[in-house]
Amino acid sequence: MIYINGENLALQQMIDVVRGFEKVALDQEGIEKVKASRKLVEELIERGEVVYGITTGFGKLADVMIPQEKVEELQRNLILSHACGVGDPLPKEVVRAMMLLRANALVKGYSGIRLETLQLLVDMLNADVVPVVYSQGSVGASGDLVPLAHMVLVMLGYGEAYYQGERMPGDKALIKAGLKPITLGAKEGLALINGTQCMTALGALGVYDSLNLAKTADICAALTMEALQGIPDAYDERIQQLRPHPGQLKAARNIRAILNGSGLVYRKERDRVQDAYTLRCTPQVHGASRDAINYVAEVVVREINSATDNPLIFPEDGIVFSGGNFHGQPIALAMDFLGIALAELANISERRIERLVNSNLSGLPPFLIADSGINSGYMIAQYTAASLVSENKVLSHPASVDSIPTSANQEDHVSMGTIAARKMYNILTNAENVLAVELLTAAQALEFRDKDKLASGTKAVYDLIRSSIPALTHDRLIAPEIHKMQEKIHSGEIIQAVEQVVGLLL
Template sequence: MKLIPGQLTLAQLADIAAGRAALELADWSAVDRSAAMVAAAAAGDAPVYGVNTGFGKLASTRIAKDQLAQLQLNLIRSHAVGVGAPMSPEVMRLMLATKAGSLARGFSGVRREVVQSLLDAFNAGFIPYVPCQGSVGASGDLAPLAHMTLALMGEGEALVDGKRMPARDELARLELQPLTLAAKEGLALINGTQASTALALHALLRFEGLFATALASGAMTLDAARGSDGPFDARIHEVRGQPGQIEVAAVYRAMATGSEIRQSHREGDERVQDPYCLRCQPQVMGACLDQARHAAQVLVREANAVTDNPLVFDDVMVSGGNFHAEPVAFAADNLALAIAEVGAIAERRIAMLIDPGISRLPPFLTADAGLHSGFMIAHVTAAALASENKSLAHPASVDSLPTSANQEDHVSMATFAARRLHAMIDNTAHIVAIEMLAAAQGIDFLRPLQSSAPVEALHQRLRADCASSPADHYLAPDIERAAALVQAGVLKASHAPSFGG
């Protein structure tokens, strides 16, 4: 893949995260031009932040010319203070690629060797070991990016087959040369929002498949509960005009077409209106789609952005604050709301299915209720996960703690805002998996009637891994197998809308 700085698309970022791309930069002129300016500043006598001064509260401290390389090395060593579990390989690939793309735009003053080191590491499959906690999302994602840089220098650690290994050994195995830093380069590498952006982008990419699967589980539940397809009439959604709602309603209509179950209850159905968890699916899921698309726009912009400090322009270096990750924090917080709501309405559909007064199915979806408990406690698990998501959905961006002796006195907390999305996605995937199992069981009770072709295909795929359960059995393994199918994206609704369009 040709890396065109500032022009990465969501589809390309998905390929980067999955390791389906090799990156190369064709035009080095902007990099060389800005590097020459920094070299001139380092050779001069005027104070330039990050080149010949200390950092943060120590910005007024001048550094001697013969100590400028040591200054950058010390910066990386002192800032590599993260804790917690390591970033996933997908997140690290995004961090390496977006940092390379940002530096390659030619406003950071690094030599081409720095950008090439990032590209070589990415292309070779080198995964730095980067703890996921320790950034407040302003002054850049300092600690995570410092760990990444330290690994490129051969002093940190690498992640190899899930294990921590000395980075120098892994660099040698991959025939990569350790990176040596010149003036400003350490600062350019760790200033920036690439860690929080990579975490949020990976969550967005994961959520896209989960969202499509939740559309499918909702459609399956609609038929299992013998719900009406009237609320999905295109005219209802056109007069409101919300684009996500319109698209989602179309998916539900397509999923319902041709169902014998639907035809069987068009006449003589005494229920005038379905519960909201069935009837309002386009309104809820459509709003989630619109939120996700807005987040995608913000995050793709950020993935292409120059977010370090100071920046090198034609004839001057200017200090600013592009490292403040507030856009990422807001995007992640909005994604959290969408992820939580997808799980919340799915949990309500499970509760509806096990209630015979609403679903008109056997109590708790079991053939002999009382002797058997059926899906009674599977729903409790879904409720626990949905409740946990509500706590996790509290906005991280409203919090701030001053750091660096009050020099950095307002921060975004974007890194946690993005990191917590992954736990929420895992929770919601399990909720949707439980719904799929419950809806499939409901459809089993309606045999010999057939659902629509798309729903029957989903039912058949689910049953290949999870047998019907009219009587009690050990259900947890079924939930895990179904959750694995959800996470793998093999139970998605056909023609589900994308987040990038």
């Protein structure tokens, strides 16, 4: 059981809930804060005070006063009118992350929501009632209004949800899970949808997988180094210490650990003085991406423990403030940065693939197949990697530099953070597939080397690959093998195989 209080939810805890289906409960101190902020909301309504989103309309309609008897209708209409999403549904794990992160923000006690409403969101998460949330429609301010509105629809008995592997109407999903829809009270609709939880859910899952991808990239580089009989001098600790960027230091240390004991790279006879940049500069390139990923991780962890709606309720002071914590700019910039960092891991990987399959550069058979000509070998696998890398270059164009006015120019600067996060998510998958091709081609290149001279770390990777994918002796269908390798990368199986031999990678 993971208790949430809005203050210290960790990235690993989020993964345990979203992917590991760990149960969630509200922290008792958080519960008391939720009750206190709700009490102030009710007092404001009783006094007839003018407070945005509680006794007024929304956005450009903030000056429209709402009579007390219309407050529930206002909140219901807010959700129905804002559920304008289009495109493909988001992956279920992203929606589960949205639910967790929204609950974590609400339990901080600054949103004015009723405890029973918040509890329903937690109960849905624990029962794995996952709303169908469409991926397009958010401009990233005032938060992720459109996707969060689709999440809340199911709480009201509308919309659609996945339950026990089946897509069905929202009210049916609630009934099957033993839950009941609610009627929203004052401020509650706004409290539920006025936040950054869609872009942050994508970002949190993406940065977690990116941290693992950086380690996998080091493994790929080490395997390719042995396949090409590279020169490991460039990874010497003394070189890195003269330019001590943390990521560079870690990447070099990882590669040295994986290559420790290799008879293919640590050898006396050499036919060249130094390697091409894609081998020699791996610590610098991988390291820069690592540092970017770690920066983004800090931003994301701050965001998942932030209150991001408007207005915010301060019961201890008896006051309500309208502000701009819903604005997604911090996440938007971070997601663009993360996308670029991931694209670079794929970029350098594709260039290593080219060196593997190009006989003029590798000294190995063309396209890594003995009987080339009648066989194309891994020729077209490199095409696939090149295609993905090129697509990533387009996706890496920053979304955060764009803005377009909404709500009749009341909301005249928006972040496009959710677009940035969605692009990053696609770049991540593309990068995983590029690294999958590198693992396949590097393992195939080793068929033409003395495998008895492999380091223990690279041998663990080679053995894992060969446990399900045989060496390429003649042309066969390669796509399923790329998919299989991508799954091993995404699941962390590649990293686990190496760490069992060399210890934990940094």
